[in-house]
Amino acid sequence: MKAVLFDLDGTLIDSSEGITKSVRYALDYFEMEEPDEQVLRTFIGPPLIDSFEKIYGFPREKARKAVEKYRERYNAIGIFECSLYPGVRETLRKLKEQEYRIGMASSKPEISCRRILAHFDILKYFDDVVGATMDGKINSKEEVLAEVFRRWNELSADEMCLIGDTMFDVNGANAYKIPCIAVSFGFGDVEEMTAAGAVLCNHFSEIPELVHKLS
Known part of the structure; x- marks a missing residue:
């Protein structure tokens, strides 16, 4: 080895705090809410775009926009949460x-x-x-x-x-x-x-x- x-x-x-808060921020953009913290935690690990598609049924372009909004908050605040x-x-x-x-x-x-x-x-x-x-x-x-x-x-x-x-x-x-x-x-x-x-x-x-x- x-x-x-x-x-x-x-x-x-x-990294759960920064990721889940940034997912909520992205969902807010689409006027959506996710009350289940466990669902939000499933975003930790897999590619974000795949998670938005799989969990919420977003088509590819909408999922790309969701990732863009996620990163808007994450890169400014969530990254160090x-x-x-x-x-x-x-x-x-x-x-x-x-x-x-x-x-x-x-x-x-x-x-x-x-x-x-x-x-x-x-x-x-x-x-x-x-x-x-x-x-x-x-x-x-x-x-x-x-x-x-x-x-x-x-x-x-x-x-x-x-x-x-x-x-x-x-x-x-x-x-x-x-x-x-x-x-x-x-x-x-x-x-x-x-x-x-x-x-x-x-x-x-x-x-x-x-x-x-x-x-």
Whole structure:
């Protein structure tokens, strides 16, 4: 094992406040309300445009407009309505000391990922940050991972692992046969993720040992 890839939302940070408030802001534009907080939390993880289409039946252009309104609030306010999970800094530092290459593989726009990592002063631990593109050309977890392989073309799938918190991460990792660690404190279904082959992590401090065991 030479490289460790991290998802962002629900894995490194609890981003629920900023995301759900920004979804409400987008819905307000269409004079819609969503009283169910759990429905709003389903926006954490998958591409936004897909969620607006799936949950509310928006046609593609309306979904694009919803994403535009979402980002209007999120990029100004919501992006920093989040907090690091316990043990993140210490674990990243330890992995770096153990000479692992550290990367990010997130369906959040790459520019937003970098802003958040810089805000919490942990960008310095990352060798590269790969995220979605604003034009939608890179959007899904599989597309993000394809870009990881393009940039890190000297590494094979069994030389890296992906750490995430939802089935989007697990399915993406499985598609490329990348070992996957699923954190239990994020937004995904633990039983579903472990049934799909992910190794369970209950606290961030467990990650270095779990990565070592996957080697």
